[in-house]
Amino acid sequence: MIKDQNPLEGSGMYSHLTRTEVERELLKHKELMKKKDGHIRELEDYIDNLLVRVMEETPSILRVPYVPSRKAGKFNQS
Known part of the structure; x- marks a missing residue:
């Protein structure tokens, strides 16, 4: 049987922060996610x-399998 765990338990890097600081961090992360989604x-x-x-x-060139007529960067030796 798995006991219910508080999602904040064991998150040592945030345990020293106040609720306000955690909320501020959350807002920063949300903004970062918004920027990444846009990108x-x-x-x-x-x-x-x-x-x-x-x-x-x-x-x-979208044919499967694509067979190029020549290799990129290679020249025919004549």
Whole structure:
């Protein structure tokens, strides 16, 4: 049987803080999460737009399996 535990028990790094300080930390973390979510959304939009451009310009590279006509950075030796 698992006994109920207080989620704040054992969180030593916050145990010395007052309730107000913990609330302040929580608000900071929420703001940070909001910024990260926005950044993730921007990256997802960028990837979506990039994929659309690839589909329009060179859809053949999206074939599975993709077989490149030549290796990047390699030159044919003649």
